[in-house]
Structures are given as structure tokens and as C-alpha cells.
Amino acid sequence: MTAEQVPTPVDEVLSQLPGLEISRVSGSRVKLRVPGQRLPGLLALLKGQAGYLHLSAISCVDWPQTDEFELVYHVWSYETKVMVSAHVRIPREPGRYVSVYDLFIPAGYFERDIHEMFGVEFEGAPDLRPFVLTEWHGPPPMLKSFSSIDYVEEQYDWRDYRPDWLADVEQRGGGIEET
């Protein structure tokens, strides 16, 4: 996919930064793959030059196969109604990235959420205290290595439930299948 097929005015911005992969374009969405250190500059350019003023979300994906986190920054332009999703991969081991709070103030809450769910540290974020899982003492729960079912089986106990109708069903050869 070459730069000519990307709708302007984001075209000029994207041509200023080498090393981008523009992997998918539809009518209103552009997906970019960015090397780690270029992302804040890209966002600053998008905001300043191309009018992408709205940060819709920051998402995080856990890739245990390659030991990486993939952060996705979705920015939206009100004028051209195009959403640009910028993907950046960071290694899991330090799990640190820079905060874009100085560019987009809503990033504060998204980064706070990713910090408590994935454990990614954002340098320069104003506040990284947990706000959804305030009584949580375990590992970051959205990691693929965290098994919710195992945690629940260990922490809580179940109510004994042996009703008559279930006994009847089991007598006839049926029952509840445990997966």
C-alpha cells in the first residue's frame, strides 16, 4: 500500500515520517504500524498538522508468543471523519512507554486503565493509581498468563447444589458437562 492511496490531508503527514507501515485502508479508517520511538512524534504531527484532535482510545494487546505488548492509539479527525489507529509494539520486559498526556488529556485515564489491567508503566502520566480494581491484590488481570477461572477456583468456594431433578437426570444417563 503506497502513500498515494491514503486520503489527504493525512497523506502529507505520513509522508514526512519514514518507516511507517500503512497496512489497511478503508473509507474511514487507516491502520499504521509504527516503530516505538516515533509514535509520540506521529501523534503530535497528526494533531498539529492534520487536525486529529480527538483521542478515541488507547488499547493494549498482550502477545505472549513474541513477549510484547501492542499499544494501539486511535485518533479521530472531526473534519475528514477518518480514524487513524497507530500500532506500536513494546517489549514486555521493561513494559514501559512514554505517556501522551501532554498531547491528549484523555490519555491520562486510558493509561491508568492499561496500567492496572496490563501492568504497563507510562512515564510522565499524571496519575497511575488503580481506579476500577481498587481492592485487587493479584497480578494484572488482562494478561493472557492470568487465568481467571483458576483464580476463582482458588479464591472462592462454591455452594453445594444437588437438586432432585438433577439426580433424576443423572440417573437416566445425562448430567452437567464440565468443560
Add this chain to the structure above:
Amino acid sequence: MMTVAVQMLLMPLVAFLVGLVLVLFMRRLRARIERRVGPPLLQPVYDIVKLYGKRSQISHGPMHEISIMMVVGGVIAVVLFLPVPGMQGLAAHGDLITLVYLLMVPSLGLALGVGQCANPNGSIGISRALTAMVGYDIPLMLVVAGVAIAYGTTSLPQILAMQGGTWGVFQMPLLALAMLIATYGMLAKEPFEIYTAPAEIATGPMVEMGGKFMGALFVMQCFQIYTAGALFTVLFLGGGASWPGFLLKVFAVAAIPLTLTNLFPRYRAERVLHWMWKWPTGIALLGLALIMLR
């Protein structure tokens, strides 16, 4: 004729019983307007007994307890000055001005108690209640002045006697209308229900009141609706020669705010003040002018 002492015991009792029926009437009326069946006959009794029968009464200090006594004491004192068929109580010894003065005591008592509760919702609620009081008291005072000038006396038994021929509401209709609106504000029903406001400030002054405190407030509500109806009846509807007529008038007067309240949402706090100082005050001033020009 009963002695004054016996009347002083009987009048609050009768007022309480009539008030219980009025509270039931209010809830059933609301239910019928909303196309449902209301609570059963003894519901106000069940509510009050249950509240007093709570196993723990959470009190916030001695001032909290005294304030509730002030609230109930104030409403009982008001009732003692309202002449009813057969009993005059203290009405011959005190007059309309005393009664209106005593009408403010329950709110002040509530304010003292709420101050002790240290809950910001309560403080906001009671400041709104006193704001509303400033709102409806202006037309109320104008009506009191007009009535005093028209009848030439502030003694309630004499006012009753002077209405033998025609009722006050036909002699001074504008003042009666202003009094009705001021009474509506005093009952603090929608749209003037700014001090309770359950969805905004968690019932305002009642936020920390449970158990016997809430029971006392339920008792106060019984007395309050009765007082509202009875005061208007005595001033403008000629009281009643006998109990059935008197009760019919009280219920008719009480039915007007209790019906209209189901149709309106709540005003904002400053809107209540603006509205009260515009419409009922204007009507009362016009009525007062007509009285003085006569």
C-alpha cells in the same frame, strides 16, 4: 363544656387521627392518579409503629434528640391554637399572629437537628427548606395582614364568628387564592419540594434520621397536612359548625395541593423563591389593596 386542659389533650389527638387519614388520603390519591391501588387502610399506623419499633435508634447527640422534640412540639402547639367544632383550646388566648409564629418552630427545630448530623446533604437540604420558608412566608404574612384588616381582628374565634353570613373566600377571593398557594408551599409538595428532593440530596434533612426520628417526622407530616387544611378552613371557609362539615372542608382544601403535586416536577431552589415572590405575593398585594380600598 370541657375545660381548657382537657381540650389541650384532645385537640392534638383528634388532629393526629385526622392527619393519619389525610396521609392515607394523600397516598391513595397519588395511587389513583397513577392508575394503581394504594396502600391499605392502616398504612400510616404501620409506618409510624415500625419506625418507632426499630431496635437501634441512631442518634447524633443530645441536640439531635431535642430538635425532634421541638419539631413535634411545634406542630402540636400550632394545633392548639386552631379552633375546631366544639373545642377552642387556646385559640381565645392566642391569635393568628401567634399561630403563624409557631408555624416556623418545626423548621427551626429541624435545622438544629440537621446541624448536628454533620452530613452535607442534610445541610444543603435544610438551607433549602429555610429558603423555601422565606419564599412562602411573604405571601402568608400579606394574607395575614389582609385578613386582620378585613375582619378588624386577629382572634380566630372572632374571625369564625364574623363569617357566619358569607365565607371569607367570597369576601376576599384573591387573598384566599394567595393563602392556598402559600399553604401549598408550606406543605413542600412538588413543585416546591426542594428540601426533600430524594433524587438530588437524598431527602435533605432526613438523610441521617432513622427510627424514632423518622417516626417523629411522619407524625409531623400528619399534623402539617391537617394544619394546612384547617387553617384555610378557619380563615376562609367559615370553620365548621359540626365535625362532618369541618372535615369535608379540610379534606377538600387539602386535596388541591395533593392532587396538583402529582402533575409537576420539582422547581430549582432559586426558582421557588422567584415564583413565590412573584405570583402569590402579587395576588396577595392586589387582594390587600382591594381590602384597603373598600
Add this chain to the structure above:
Amino acid sequence: MAGKTIPIESDPNTEVACRDVGGEERSLLRRVVDQFADHCRARSLFVLHYCTGCGAIELPPSITARFDLERMGIQPMATPRQADILLITGYLAVKTLKRVILTYEQMPGPKYVVGFGSCTINGGMYWHSYATIKQLGNYIPVELYIAGCMPRPEAIQQMFLELMARIDRGEARAWEDYYRRYDAYLAQQQSLFGTRWEGPTDVVAEARRYGLLEHQTLGPHTAHLERYAPYHRELGVPLADKRGSGSLV
């Protein structure tokens, strides 16, 4: 001495009641008054309008015109100080559970907790979530459960009728269980919130006031509460032989 003796295990100088003061021990006047009070309590129930989970969507249909709950004397109230019933409608996140316990302890007794929906019974739809609790009865004493996801207004009415019948018979005393076995409840709460967790009210003092302070009220988990009440030491209840965990003095 001949005759039937009632075995009392506690030292007569302590306030620990090791036997349940049942209905037959109350005087006639007390029984009549209690029955009248229960009759009125059953017919005038104030529900706290605190909608904890998704099951709360079934509460407005029950209160409004079609399935009118006010004809049974039930009305919603705004604050825990005024309410009798706490409806836990639906799932409870651990974060919400802390607030629910704060709310529950602020309510004056007698108070009734109703577990509404399958999530309070055995985890329900969110049984495999790390952030919700699975059995409500472990953390606060529950009077009744309604199964359903969520229960229909007819089921809610059935529940209220059952609750009213129970209050009438004098059997709705699950709230006393909180005082009788506070240590067990506190242990479960601390397993979620940390070992230094304590509620906003002095539950031990309330238990003492109601006469419900029993052997299972105090225990190893309530030990850190004694910094609030020197009278805990006056009780001198020897727990070492029962539990082997050391005495509370």
C-alpha cells in the same frame, strides 16, 4: 438439687450469652408487644433504593403501576438510615461489596438483606470473573434469595410475601447472625480487603447492646478491633481452650 437445670457454659460475670433466648422465655407482655411490632414491620417495609447490579432493572416495574408494591406497604427510601431492606440486585464486584458492607452496617436493625438474582447465590452469569463475589451469604447475613436472571416482578412479589410471612412469624432474624458470628463474616471480608479491614461501626459494641455477644462474635480476626474498646479486655473470655488461638485479653 433435683429438677432440670439449664447448662450455662459461660462465667456468670461475663456478658457472653451461650444460649439463645428463644420465644418461650419472654414474658407475655413482651411477646404481645413483639408480635404487634412484627405485624407492623411486615406491613411497612422500606427498601433502600440502591441498585447494586443489573438486576435492579426489575425494581421499577415492580414499584410502578402494573405490579404495584405500595399496596403491600413497600416504598423505596433514599438513605440506609431510613431503610429496612437492602436488596442486592445482581452481581457484586469486590469494589461494590466494600461499599455495600459500609451501607449495611449503617442501617438500624432489624434489617433484612435479600439476594436478588443468581449472581448472589452461586456466582451466576459472572461466575468465572476475578472481580465478583460468588456467595453473598459469606459476607453479610442474607435473609432470602430469589433465583433468576433476573427475576420477574411476579417472583419479586412472591419474595416480598414470603419475607412478610417470615417477619410475621418472628423468624426473620438473620440480621442477628451478623452479631453472633461476626468473626466468621469479618474473616471472609478480610480475605478480600486485607487483614486490617474493619467496618465503619463498632459491631462488637452493638452486639453487646443487643445481648447477642457470643463466643463466635470475637475471634482472631476481630483482635485488631480491640484498640477501639478497652471493654473487650474486661470480658475476659478465654478463647484459648476453644480455638487454641490465644485469649483476647
